[in-house]
Amino acid sequence: MAFIPFILAVAAGCLLAKSAAVSRGLRPRLCALLLELSIGAGLGAGISSCLYFVLLASGLAGRGSILAANCFLLAIAALLYWKMRPAAAAETAPPPQAKTSSLVLIFSGLALVACLLPAAIGNLQLASSNPHGLWDAWAIWNLRAKYLAGDAEAWRYALSPLLDKTHPDYPLLLSGFIAENWRFAGQFDTSVPIVTGFMFSAAVIAILASALAVQRSLGLAAAALMVMLSDQQFLTHLGGQLSDIPLGFFYLASITTVLLMENSDEPGRAAAALAGALAALAAWTKDEGIVFALIFLVCFAALEFWRGGAGRLWRNTSWALAGALPVLALVGIFKLMVAPPANPLTSQPASEAAARILTADRVWTLVKSIWVFSTDRGAGIAQPLLVLALAVAGLGFLKPLRFKKTVVFGWVVLGLLFGGYCAAILANPTLLGHEWSAPFDRMFSQLWPSFLLALFLTLRAPEEFLPAAPSPAQPERIKKKRSARRGHGPTAHPQG
Protein backbone atom coordinates (compact mmCIF):
# COMPACT_ATOMS: atom_id res chain seq x y z
CA MET A 1 0.00 0.00 0.00
CA ALA A 2 2.79 2.42 0.93
CA PHE A 3 4.31 2.11 -2.50
CA ILE A 4 1.32 2.92 -4.73
CA PRO A 5 2.20 6.63 -5.18
CA PHE A 6 5.85 5.57 -5.46
CA ILE A 7 5.14 3.16 -8.33
CA LEU A 8 2.82 5.59 -10.14
CA ALA A 9 5.40 8.39 -9.89
CA VAL A 10 8.30 6.25 -11.08
CA ALA A 11 6.23 4.86 -13.96
CA ALA A 12 5.26 8.40 -14.98
CA GLY A 13 8.88 9.52 -14.86
CA CYS A 14 9.98 6.59 -16.99
CA LEU A 15 7.34 7.43 -19.61
CA LEU A 16 8.40 11.09 -19.58
CA ALA A 17 12.06 10.15 -20.01
CA LYS A 18 11.17 7.77 -22.84
CA SER A 19 9.12 10.53 -24.47
CA ALA A 20 12.25 12.66 -24.67
CA ALA A 21 13.81 9.83 -26.69
CA VAL A 22 17.31 10.85 -25.65
CA SER A 23 18.76 7.37 -26.15
CA ARG A 24 16.74 6.31 -29.19
CA GLY A 25 18.78 4.27 -31.66
CA LEU A 26 21.69 3.82 -29.29
CA ARG A 27 23.30 0.43 -28.66
CA PRO A 28 23.48 -1.79 -26.62
CA ARG A 29 19.69 -1.48 -26.43
CA LEU A 30 19.61 -2.84 -22.88
CA CYS A 31 21.93 -0.07 -21.71
CA ALA A 32 19.93 2.56 -23.60
CA LEU A 33 16.71 1.33 -21.98
CA LEU A 34 18.35 1.19 -18.55
CA LEU A 35 19.55 4.76 -19.04
CA GLU A 36 16.07 6.06 -19.84
CA LEU A 37 14.44 4.14 -17.00
CA SER A 38 17.06 5.30 -14.49
CA ILE A 39 16.69 8.94 -15.47
CA GLY A 40 12.92 8.51 -15.43
CA ALA A 41 12.76 6.96 -11.96
CA GLY A 42 14.37 9.98 -10.29
CA LEU A 43 12.47 12.41 -12.50
CA GLY A 44 9.15 10.87 -11.49
CA ALA A 45 10.03 10.95 -7.80
CA GLY A 46 11.06 14.59 -8.10
CA ILE A 47 7.92 15.76 -9.91
CA SER A 48 5.71 13.78 -7.54
CA SER A 49 7.42 15.46 -4.56
CA CYS A 50 6.72 18.89 -6.07
CA LEU A 51 3.05 17.96 -6.57
CA TYR A 52 2.78 16.77 -2.98
CA PHE A 53 4.12 20.07 -1.67
CA VAL A 54 1.54 21.93 -3.77
CA LEU A 55 -1.17 19.69 -2.29
CA LEU A 56 0.10 20.37 1.24
CA ALA A 57 0.30 24.12 0.73
CA SER A 58 -3.21 24.21 -0.75
CA GLY A 59 -4.62 22.16 2.12
CA LEU A 60 -5.66 19.32 -0.17
CA ALA A 61 -3.19 16.61 0.83
CA GLY A 62 -5.02 13.41 1.61
CA ARG A 63 -5.01 9.82 0.42
CA GLY A 64 -7.42 10.48 -2.43
CA SER A 65 -5.67 13.60 -3.68
CA ILE A 66 -2.23 11.95 -3.51
CA LEU A 67 -3.54 9.07 -5.61
CA ALA A 68 -5.30 11.45 -8.00
CA ALA A 69 -2.22 13.65 -8.41
CA ASN A 70 0.03 10.71 -9.22
CA CYS A 71 -2.54 9.17 -11.57
CA PHE A 72 -2.83 12.56 -13.29
CA LEU A 73 0.96 12.69 -13.63
CA LEU A 74 0.97 9.20 -15.10
CA ALA A 75 -1.83 10.07 -17.52
CA ILE A 76 0.00 13.18 -18.73
CA ALA A 77 3.20 11.15 -19.14
CA ALA A 78 1.34 8.41 -21.05
CA LEU A 79 -0.25 11.01 -23.31
CA LEU A 80 3.13 12.60 -24.03
CA TYR A 81 4.65 9.20 -24.69
CA TRP A 82 1.80 8.28 -27.01
CA LYS A 83 2.15 11.51 -28.97
CA MET A 84 5.93 11.16 -29.22
CA ARG A 85 6.12 7.38 -29.51
CA PRO A 86 8.82 6.00 -31.81
CA ALA A 87 6.39 5.16 -34.64
CA ALA A 88 5.26 8.76 -34.80
CA ALA A 89 8.75 10.22 -34.77
CA ALA A 90 11.45 9.96 -37.37
CA GLU A 91 13.58 7.00 -36.39
CA THR A 92 17.25 7.78 -36.02
CA ALA A 93 19.48 5.42 -37.89
CA PRO A 94 21.46 3.35 -35.39
CA PRO A 95 25.15 4.09 -35.51
CA PRO A 96 27.34 1.27 -36.79
CA GLN A 97 28.46 -0.82 -33.85
CA ALA A 98 31.78 -2.51 -33.58
CA LYS A 99 31.55 -6.15 -32.56
CA THR A 100 32.19 -6.42 -28.81
CA SER A 101 34.96 -8.89 -28.12
CA SER A 102 34.28 -11.72 -25.70
CA LEU A 103 37.24 -10.55 -23.58
CA VAL A 104 35.53 -7.18 -23.03
CA LEU A 105 32.22 -8.86 -22.23
CA ILE A 106 33.92 -11.12 -19.66
CA PHE A 107 35.80 -8.17 -18.15
CA SER A 108 32.63 -6.08 -17.96
CA GLY A 109 30.64 -8.92 -16.44
CA LEU A 110 33.31 -9.64 -13.84
CA ALA A 111 33.60 -5.95 -13.02
CA LEU A 112 29.83 -5.74 -12.57
CA VAL A 113 29.74 -8.72 -10.23
CA ALA A 114 32.91 -7.76 -8.35
CA CYS A 115 31.70 -4.21 -7.77
CA LEU A 116 27.96 -4.47 -7.45
CA LEU A 117 27.66 -7.58 -5.33
CA PRO A 118 29.70 -6.35 -2.33
CA ALA A 119 28.11 -2.90 -2.66
CA ALA A 120 24.63 -4.41 -2.66
CA ILE A 121 25.37 -6.74 0.27
CA GLY A 122 27.02 -3.97 2.28
CA ASN A 123 24.13 -1.60 1.71
CA LEU A 124 21.54 -4.23 2.59
CA GLN A 125 23.43 -4.80 5.86
CA LEU A 126 23.55 -1.06 6.44
CA ALA A 127 19.80 -0.73 5.80
CA SER A 128 18.91 -3.66 8.04
CA SER A 129 21.07 -2.48 10.95
CA ASN A 130 20.19 1.22 10.48
CA PRO A 131 16.60 1.16 9.19
CA HIS A 132 16.15 4.83 10.06
CA GLY A 133 19.27 5.77 8.06
CA LEU A 134 22.47 7.61 8.92
CA TRP A 135 22.54 10.76 11.08
CA ASP A 136 21.34 13.28 8.50
CA ALA A 137 18.64 10.86 7.32
CA TRP A 138 16.85 10.59 10.67
CA ALA A 139 17.88 13.99 12.03
CA ILE A 140 16.87 15.97 8.94
CA TRP A 141 15.28 14.23 5.95
CA ASN A 142 13.15 11.50 7.51
CA LEU A 143 12.31 13.73 10.48
CA ARG A 144 10.90 16.36 8.13
CA ALA A 145 9.17 13.64 6.14
CA LYS A 146 7.31 12.65 9.33
CA TYR A 147 6.08 16.22 9.78
CA LEU A 148 5.08 16.47 6.11
CA ALA A 149 3.18 13.20 6.44
CA GLY A 150 1.44 14.23 9.66
CA ASP A 151 -2.25 14.98 9.98
CA ALA A 152 -3.80 18.38 9.37
CA GLU A 153 -1.30 21.20 9.78
CA ALA A 154 1.59 19.14 11.17
CA TRP A 155 3.42 19.64 7.87
CA ARG A 156 4.16 23.21 8.89
CA TYR A 157 6.47 21.87 11.64
CA ALA A 158 8.89 20.82 8.87
CA LEU A 159 9.35 24.56 8.23
CA SER A 160 9.05 25.78 11.80
CA PRO A 161 11.65 28.27 13.06
CA LEU A 162 11.49 26.22 16.31
CA LEU A 163 13.22 23.48 14.33
CA ASP A 164 16.27 25.71 14.03
CA LYS A 165 18.72 22.90 14.78
CA THR A 166 17.63 20.76 11.83
CA HIS A 167 17.58 23.16 8.89
CA PRO A 168 13.89 24.01 8.41
CA ASP A 169 14.82 25.96 5.26
CA TYR A 170 16.17 22.97 3.32
CA PRO A 171 14.32 22.03 0.11
CA LEU A 172 11.92 19.11 0.34
CA LEU A 173 12.31 16.72 -2.61
CA LEU A 174 13.43 13.67 -0.65
CA SER A 175 11.36 14.36 2.47
CA GLY A 176 8.29 15.20 0.38
CA PHE A 177 8.48 12.05 -1.72
CA ILE A 178 8.86 9.84 1.36
CA ALA A 179 6.11 11.77 3.15
CA GLU A 180 3.49 11.36 0.45
CA ASN A 181 3.97 7.59 0.54
CA TRP A 182 3.77 7.61 4.36
CA ARG A 183 0.68 9.81 4.28
CA PHE A 184 -0.94 7.53 1.73
CA ALA A 185 -0.12 4.42 3.78
CA GLY A 186 -1.11 6.05 7.07
CA GLN A 187 2.06 4.88 8.81
CA PHE A 188 5.78 5.64 8.98
CA ASP A 189 6.99 2.52 7.22
CA THR A 190 10.82 2.51 7.23
CA SER A 191 10.86 0.54 3.97
CA VAL A 192 9.81 3.70 2.07
CA PRO A 193 12.99 5.75 2.70
CA ILE A 194 15.09 2.60 2.34
CA VAL A 195 13.63 1.75 -1.08
CA THR A 196 13.76 5.39 -2.16
CA GLY A 197 17.44 5.52 -1.23
CA PHE A 198 18.13 2.29 -3.09
CA MET A 199 16.27 3.55 -6.15
CA PHE A 200 18.37 6.71 -6.39
CA SER A 201 21.57 4.75 -5.68
CA ALA A 202 20.82 2.17 -8.35
CA ALA A 203 19.87 4.93 -10.78
CA VAL A 204 23.16 6.78 -10.23
CA ILE A 205 25.16 3.60 -10.84
CA ALA A 206 23.08 2.67 -13.87
CA ILE A 207 23.26 6.12 -15.46
CA LEU A 208 27.04 6.36 -15.19
CA ALA A 209 27.59 2.86 -16.54
CA SER A 210 24.96 2.92 -19.28
CA ALA A 211 25.80 6.44 -20.47
CA LEU A 212 29.41 5.42 -20.99
CA ALA A 213 28.34 2.11 -22.53
CA VAL A 214 26.08 3.70 -25.15
CA GLN A 215 28.28 6.68 -25.92
CA ARG A 216 31.69 5.03 -25.70
CA SER A 217 32.11 1.35 -24.80
CA LEU A 218 31.19 -1.39 -22.35
CA GLY A 219 34.79 -1.72 -21.18
CA LEU A 220 35.02 1.97 -20.29
CA ALA A 221 31.68 1.73 -18.46
CA ALA A 222 32.97 -1.22 -16.42
CA ALA A 223 36.18 0.65 -15.58
CA ALA A 224 34.23 3.74 -14.46
CA LEU A 225 31.97 1.55 -12.32
CA MET A 226 34.97 -0.03 -10.61
CA VAL A 227 36.44 3.38 -9.80
CA MET A 228 33.11 4.76 -8.58
CA LEU A 229 32.46 1.86 -6.23
CA SER A 230 35.99 1.91 -4.82
CA ASP A 231 34.89 4.98 -2.85
CA GLN A 232 33.86 3.64 0.54
CA GLN A 233 32.32 6.91 1.73
CA PHE A 234 30.20 7.02 -1.40
CA LEU A 235 29.10 3.42 -0.79
CA THR A 236 28.10 4.28 2.77
CA HIS A 237 26.07 7.23 1.52
CA LEU A 238 24.34 5.02 -1.07
CA GLY A 239 22.52 3.09 1.65
CA GLY A 240 22.36 5.87 4.21
CA GLN A 241 19.09 7.48 3.03
CA LEU A 242 20.82 10.86 2.69
CA SER A 243 19.77 13.45 0.13
CA ASP A 244 23.30 13.70 -1.25
CA ILE A 245 22.78 10.70 -3.51
CA PRO A 246 19.53 12.07 -5.01
CA LEU A 247 21.36 15.38 -5.48
CA GLY A 248 24.24 13.57 -7.21
CA PHE A 249 21.62 11.77 -9.28
CA PHE A 250 20.15 15.04 -10.59
CA TYR A 251 23.63 16.45 -11.33
CA LEU A 252 24.54 13.31 -13.26
CA ALA A 253 21.18 12.86 -15.00
CA SER A 254 21.06 16.44 -16.29
CA ILE A 255 24.65 16.37 -17.57
CA THR A 256 24.03 12.94 -19.15
CA THR A 257 20.93 14.26 -20.93
CA VAL A 258 23.03 17.04 -22.44
CA LEU A 259 25.58 14.41 -23.47
CA LEU A 260 22.87 12.34 -25.15
CA MET A 261 21.76 15.41 -27.11
CA GLU A 262 25.08 15.05 -28.95
CA ASN A 263 23.61 12.09 -30.86
CA SER A 264 21.47 14.28 -33.04
CA ASP A 265 22.22 17.46 -34.95
CA GLU A 266 18.69 18.60 -34.17
CA PRO A 267 17.85 17.17 -30.74
CA GLY A 268 14.23 17.25 -29.72
CA ARG A 269 12.71 20.00 -27.64
CA ALA A 270 11.76 17.34 -25.11
CA ALA A 271 15.43 16.49 -24.47
CA ALA A 272 16.21 20.13 -23.64
CA ALA A 273 13.15 20.37 -21.41
CA LEU A 274 14.16 17.14 -19.68
CA ALA A 275 17.68 18.46 -19.01
CA GLY A 276 16.24 21.69 -17.59
CA ALA A 277 13.74 19.86 -15.39
CA LEU A 278 16.39 17.52 -14.00
CA ALA A 279 18.70 20.44 -13.17
CA ALA A 280 15.86 22.30 -11.47
CA LEU A 281 14.94 19.24 -9.42
CA ALA A 282 18.47 19.39 -7.98
CA ALA A 283 17.42 22.78 -6.57
CA TRP A 284 14.38 21.14 -4.93
CA THR A 285 16.71 18.53 -3.35
CA LYS A 286 19.30 20.63 -1.48
CA ASP A 287 20.58 24.19 -1.29
CA GLU A 288 23.67 23.22 -3.30
CA GLY A 289 21.33 22.21 -6.10
CA ILE A 290 20.11 25.80 -6.44
CA VAL A 291 23.66 26.86 -7.30
CA PHE A 292 23.93 23.89 -9.67
CA ALA A 293 20.66 24.70 -11.47
CA LEU A 294 21.71 28.29 -12.11
CA ILE A 295 25.20 27.31 -13.29
CA PHE A 296 23.76 24.53 -15.43
CA LEU A 297 21.24 26.73 -17.23
CA VAL A 298 23.78 29.47 -17.98
CA CYS A 299 26.35 26.95 -19.21
CA PHE A 300 23.68 25.12 -21.22
CA ALA A 301 22.83 28.34 -23.03
CA ALA A 302 26.53 28.89 -23.78
CA LEU A 303 26.89 25.30 -25.00
CA GLU A 304 23.91 25.57 -27.32
CA PHE A 305 25.31 28.78 -28.78
CA TRP A 306 28.64 27.02 -29.29
CA ARG A 307 26.91 24.03 -30.90
CA GLY A 308 24.64 25.86 -33.29
CA GLY A 309 24.71 29.62 -32.95
CA ALA A 310 21.91 31.93 -31.89
CA GLY A 311 19.14 29.83 -33.48
CA ARG A 312 19.94 26.76 -31.48
CA LEU A 313 20.60 28.86 -28.38
CA TRP A 314 17.08 30.35 -28.38
CA ARG A 315 15.30 27.16 -29.39
CA ASN A 316 16.89 24.75 -26.93
CA THR A 317 17.47 27.16 -24.07
CA SER A 318 13.85 28.23 -24.11
CA TRP A 319 12.80 24.57 -23.86
CA ALA A 320 15.31 23.93 -21.07
CA LEU A 321 13.88 26.92 -19.23
CA ALA A 322 10.36 25.63 -19.87
CA GLY A 323 11.37 22.40 -18.14
CA ALA A 324 13.17 24.15 -15.31
CA LEU A 325 11.00 27.16 -14.50
CA PRO A 326 7.99 25.43 -12.87
CA VAL A 327 10.30 23.69 -10.40
CA LEU A 328 12.50 26.76 -9.90
CA ALA A 329 9.39 28.84 -9.26
CA LEU A 330 8.34 26.37 -6.56
CA VAL A 331 11.83 26.51 -5.03
CA GLY A 332 11.75 30.33 -5.18
CA ILE A 333 8.36 30.54 -3.47
CA PHE A 334 9.48 28.01 -0.87
CA LYS A 335 12.74 29.79 -0.12
CA LEU A 336 11.46 33.36 -0.19
CA MET A 337 7.96 33.03 1.23
CA VAL A 338 7.57 29.78 3.17
CA ALA A 339 10.86 28.61 4.71
CA PRO A 340 12.25 30.52 7.70
CA PRO A 341 15.59 32.29 7.24
CA ALA A 342 17.71 29.73 9.09
CA ASN A 343 20.84 29.51 6.96
CA PRO A 344 23.79 31.23 8.67
CA LEU A 345 25.38 31.68 5.23
CA THR A 346 22.60 33.87 3.86
CA SER A 347 21.62 35.61 7.08
CA GLN A 348 24.97 37.38 7.52
CA PRO A 349 26.04 40.72 6.00
CA ALA A 350 27.77 40.37 2.64
CA SER A 351 30.86 42.16 3.97
CA GLU A 352 31.30 39.51 6.69
CA ALA A 353 30.93 36.71 4.15
CA ALA A 354 33.48 38.34 1.84
CA ALA A 355 35.91 38.82 4.72
CA ARG A 356 35.64 35.12 5.62
CA ILE A 357 36.24 34.05 2.02
CA LEU A 358 39.36 36.22 1.84
CA THR A 359 40.87 35.08 5.14
CA ALA A 360 44.11 33.18 4.43
CA ASP A 361 43.79 30.94 7.49
CA ARG A 362 40.33 29.79 6.44
CA VAL A 363 41.48 29.14 2.88
CA TRP A 364 44.40 27.08 4.19
CA THR A 365 42.07 25.12 6.53
CA LEU A 366 39.77 24.47 3.56
CA VAL A 367 42.62 23.22 1.38
CA LYS A 368 43.85 20.92 4.17
CA SER A 369 40.34 19.62 4.82
CA ILE A 370 39.72 18.91 1.13
CA TRP A 371 43.02 17.06 0.95
CA VAL A 372 42.30 14.99 4.07
CA PHE A 373 38.75 14.10 3.04
CA SER A 374 39.63 13.32 -0.58
CA THR A 375 42.53 11.04 0.33
CA ASP A 376 40.69 9.10 3.01
CA ARG A 377 37.68 7.71 1.21
CA GLY A 378 38.76 4.10 0.79
CA ALA A 379 40.12 1.25 2.86
CA GLY A 380 43.87 1.14 3.45
CA ILE A 381 45.72 1.70 0.20
CA ALA A 382 42.57 1.03 -1.85
CA GLN A 383 41.81 4.72 -2.16
CA PRO A 384 39.49 5.82 -4.97
CA LEU A 385 41.83 8.57 -6.14
CA LEU A 386 44.64 6.01 -6.40
CA VAL A 387 42.39 3.62 -8.34
CA LEU A 388 41.38 6.53 -10.54
CA ALA A 389 45.01 7.53 -11.15
CA LEU A 390 45.79 3.93 -12.16
CA ALA A 391 42.83 3.91 -14.56
CA VAL A 392 43.91 7.21 -16.12
CA ALA A 393 47.54 6.04 -16.41
CA GLY A 394 46.49 2.69 -17.85
CA LEU A 395 43.97 3.95 -20.38
CA GLY A 396 45.44 7.32 -21.33
CA PHE A 397 43.57 10.26 -22.79
CA LEU A 398 41.54 10.01 -25.96
CA LYS A 399 42.87 11.93 -28.98
CA PRO A 400 40.97 13.48 -30.64
CA LEU A 401 38.35 13.95 -27.97
CA ARG A 402 34.80 12.81 -28.81
CA PHE A 403 31.84 14.88 -27.55
CA LYS A 404 34.34 17.67 -26.96
CA LYS A 405 31.77 20.41 -26.43
CA THR A 406 29.75 18.42 -23.90
CA VAL A 407 32.89 17.34 -22.08
CA VAL A 408 34.00 20.97 -21.80
CA PHE A 409 30.46 21.85 -20.65
CA GLY A 410 30.60 19.13 -17.98
CA TRP A 411 33.96 20.28 -16.68
CA VAL A 412 32.93 23.94 -16.59
CA VAL A 413 29.69 23.14 -14.73
CA LEU A 414 31.46 20.91 -12.20
CA GLY A 415 34.37 23.34 -11.81
CA LEU A 416 32.08 26.29 -11.14
CA LEU A 417 29.99 24.19 -8.78
CA PHE A 418 33.06 23.07 -6.85
CA GLY A 419 34.19 26.70 -6.67
CA GLY A 420 30.74 27.62 -5.38
CA TYR A 421 30.96 24.90 -2.73
CA CYS A 422 34.36 26.18 -1.58
CA ALA A 423 33.14 29.79 -1.44
CA ALA A 424 30.04 28.74 0.53
CA ILE A 425 32.09 26.72 3.03
CA LEU A 426 34.54 29.61 3.47
CA ALA A 427 31.76 32.15 3.94
CA ASN A 428 29.70 29.99 6.30
CA PRO A 429 30.53 30.86 9.91
CA THR A 430 29.64 27.39 11.22
CA LEU A 431 31.24 24.89 8.85
CA LEU A 432 35.03 25.06 8.95
CA GLY A 433 36.91 23.80 11.96
CA HIS A 434 34.56 21.03 13.16
CA GLU A 435 35.19 17.64 11.65
CA TRP A 436 31.61 16.53 12.25
CA SER A 437 30.05 19.62 10.74
CA ALA A 438 32.29 19.73 7.67
CA PRO A 439 30.31 18.72 4.61
CA PHE A 440 33.28 17.49 2.57
CA ASP A 441 32.49 13.78 2.62
CA ARG A 442 28.94 14.40 1.39
CA MET A 443 30.13 17.04 -1.06
CA PHE A 444 32.44 14.52 -2.71
CA SER A 445 29.64 11.97 -2.89
CA GLN A 446 27.42 14.49 -4.69
CA LEU A 447 30.06 15.33 -7.29
CA TRP A 448 31.73 11.93 -7.64
CA PRO A 449 29.44 10.32 -10.31
CA SER A 450 29.34 13.41 -12.55
CA PHE A 451 33.08 13.93 -12.16
CA LEU A 452 33.69 10.33 -13.25
CA LEU A 453 31.42 10.71 -16.27
CA ALA A 454 33.25 13.86 -17.38
CA LEU A 455 36.64 12.25 -16.77
CA PHE A 456 35.97 8.88 -18.38
CA LEU A 457 34.63 10.57 -21.51
CA THR A 458 38.14 11.91 -22.00
CA LEU A 459 39.83 8.49 -21.63
CA ARG A 460 40.57 5.80 -24.19
CA ALA A 461 38.39 2.71 -24.01
CA PRO A 462 39.96 -0.62 -22.92
CA GLU A 463 38.72 -2.09 -26.22
CA GLU A 464 41.27 0.04 -28.10
CA PHE A 465 44.06 -1.97 -26.51
CA LEU A 466 42.71 -5.30 -27.75
CA PRO A 467 43.41 -6.77 -31.16
CA ALA A 468 40.60 -5.99 -33.60
CA ALA A 469 37.79 -8.53 -33.43
CA PRO A 470 37.78 -10.92 -36.43
CA SER A 471 35.56 -9.87 -39.26
CA PRO A 472 32.23 -11.64 -39.27
CA ALA A 473 32.75 -12.31 -43.01
CA GLN A 474 33.97 -15.81 -43.73
CA PRO A 475 37.48 -16.29 -45.07
CA GLU A 476 37.66 -16.74 -48.85
CA ARG A 477 39.09 -20.27 -48.54
CA ILE A 478 36.03 -21.53 -46.60
CA LYS A 479 33.62 -19.80 -48.95
CA LYS A 480 35.21 -21.51 -51.94
CA LYS A 481 35.08 -24.94 -50.23
CA ARG A 482 31.39 -24.58 -49.29
CA SER A 483 30.49 -23.29 -52.70
CA ALA A 484 32.27 -26.20 -54.41
CA ARG A 485 30.50 -28.68 -52.07
CA ARG A 486 27.11 -27.29 -53.19
CA GLY A 487 28.18 -27.77 -56.79
CA HIS A 488 28.50 -24.12 -57.74
CA GLY A 489 31.53 -22.40 -59.07
CA PRO A 490 33.23 -20.02 -56.71
CA THR A 491 32.07 -17.06 -58.77
CA ALA A 492 28.46 -18.24 -59.21
CA HIS A 493 27.28 -16.74 -55.88
CA PRO A 494 29.82 -14.24 -54.72
CA GLN A 495 29.50 -13.46 -51.00
CA GLY A 496 30.73 -10.80 -48.62
Add this chain to the structure above:
Amino acid sequence: MNARENPDPWAIARQVERFAQLRAELPPNSIVEYYTDLPYTRDSGGIAAFFGACYALAPHLLVYQPRATKPELVVGSFLKRPDLAQLEQEQGLVLVKNYGRGLMLFRRKSN
Protein backbone atom coordinates in the same frame (compact mmCIF):
# COMPACT_ATOMS: atom_id res chain seq x y z
CA MET B 1 30.49 0.56 5.42
CA ASN B 2 30.76 -0.76 8.95
CA ALA B 3 27.15 -1.64 9.63
CA ARG B 4 28.01 -4.98 11.18
CA GLU B 5 30.63 -3.46 13.46
CA ASN B 6 28.49 -0.49 14.42
CA PRO B 7 24.79 -1.19 14.01
CA ASP B 8 22.57 1.79 14.80
CA PRO B 9 25.31 3.76 16.61
CA TRP B 10 22.84 6.40 17.89
CA ALA B 11 20.28 3.82 19.06
CA ILE B 12 17.52 5.39 17.00
CA ALA B 13 15.50 2.19 16.73
CA ARG B 14 15.61 1.93 20.54
CA GLN B 15 14.55 5.58 20.87
CA VAL B 16 11.58 5.04 18.55
CA GLU B 17 10.46 2.08 20.65
CA ARG B 18 11.10 3.92 23.96
CA PHE B 19 9.04 6.95 22.94
CA ALA B 20 6.26 5.02 21.16
CA GLN B 21 3.70 5.04 23.99
CA LEU B 22 4.31 8.67 24.91
CA ARG B 23 4.01 9.66 21.25
CA ALA B 24 0.68 7.90 20.96
CA GLU B 25 -0.74 9.53 24.10
CA LEU B 26 0.18 13.14 23.28
CA PRO B 27 -2.59 15.35 21.84
CA PRO B 28 -2.39 15.52 18.01
CA ASN B 29 0.38 17.71 16.59
CA SER B 30 1.62 18.81 20.01
CA ILE B 31 4.54 21.12 20.59
CA VAL B 32 6.46 19.79 23.60
CA GLU B 33 9.59 20.94 25.38
CA TYR B 34 12.55 18.61 25.94
CA TYR B 35 14.13 18.47 29.37
CA THR B 36 17.14 16.30 30.18
CA ASP B 37 20.01 15.82 32.60
CA LEU B 38 22.39 15.13 29.70
CA PRO B 39 24.53 18.09 28.65
CA TYR B 40 23.76 19.26 25.12
CA THR B 41 27.14 18.28 23.68
CA ARG B 42 28.24 15.85 21.03
CA ASP B 43 30.67 13.98 23.29
CA SER B 44 28.09 13.29 25.98
CA GLY B 45 25.62 11.95 23.44
CA GLY B 46 23.23 14.74 24.43
CA ILE B 47 22.82 16.07 20.89
CA ALA B 48 22.17 12.59 19.47
CA ALA B 49 19.66 11.90 22.27
CA PHE B 50 17.77 15.13 21.53
CA PHE B 51 17.63 14.59 17.76
CA GLY B 52 16.72 10.94 18.32
CA ALA B 53 13.85 12.05 20.57
CA CYS B 54 12.74 14.58 17.92
CA TYR B 55 12.63 11.82 15.32
CA ALA B 56 10.89 9.35 17.63
CA LEU B 57 8.19 11.84 18.67
CA ALA B 58 7.47 13.33 15.22
CA PRO B 59 5.01 14.49 13.96
CA HIS B 60 4.86 16.14 17.39
CA LEU B 61 7.36 18.99 17.52
CA LEU B 62 10.00 18.74 20.22
CA VAL B 63 11.87 21.91 21.16
CA TYR B 64 14.90 22.37 23.37
CA GLN B 65 15.24 25.48 25.55
CA PRO B 66 12.77 27.56 23.51
CA ARG B 67 13.56 31.26 23.61
CA ALA B 68 9.99 32.50 23.31
CA THR B 69 6.84 30.78 24.60
CA LYS B 70 7.35 27.75 26.83
CA PRO B 71 5.12 24.80 25.83
CA GLU B 72 2.76 23.48 28.48
CA LEU B 73 3.89 19.88 28.10
CA VAL B 74 7.47 18.86 28.82
CA VAL B 75 9.11 15.54 27.96
CA GLY B 76 11.79 14.54 30.44
CA SER B 77 14.51 12.14 29.40
CA PHE B 78 16.85 11.23 32.24
CA LEU B 79 19.93 9.14 32.77
CA LYS B 80 19.63 9.41 36.57
CA ARG B 81 16.44 9.27 38.65
CA PRO B 82 15.34 12.92 38.95
CA ASP B 83 14.32 14.63 42.16
CA LEU B 84 10.69 15.34 41.29
CA ALA B 85 10.09 17.69 44.20
CA GLN B 86 13.10 19.75 43.20
CA LEU B 87 11.96 19.80 39.55
CA GLU B 88 8.54 21.06 40.59
CA GLN B 89 9.98 23.67 42.88
CA GLU B 90 12.75 24.97 40.61
CA GLN B 91 11.39 24.36 37.11
CA GLY B 92 7.65 24.30 37.78
CA LEU B 93 7.32 20.82 36.27
CA VAL B 94 4.58 18.56 37.62
CA LEU B 95 4.79 14.90 36.73
CA VAL B 96 1.93 13.68 34.53
CA LYS B 97 3.14 10.15 33.78
CA ASN B 98 6.29 8.10 34.22
CA TYR B 99 6.82 5.88 31.16
CA GLY B 100 9.85 4.11 32.61
CA ARG B 101 13.40 3.88 31.23
CA GLY B 102 14.03 7.50 32.26
CA LEU B 103 11.13 8.90 30.24
CA MET B 104 8.54 11.15 31.88
CA LEU B 105 5.85 13.58 30.82
CA PHE B 106 5.41 16.78 32.85
CA ARG B 107 2.99 19.65 32.77
CA ARG B 108 4.37 23.11 33.37
CA LYS B 109 2.70 24.93 36.26
CA SER B 110 1.09 28.15 35.11
CA ASN B 111 2.43 31.18 36.96
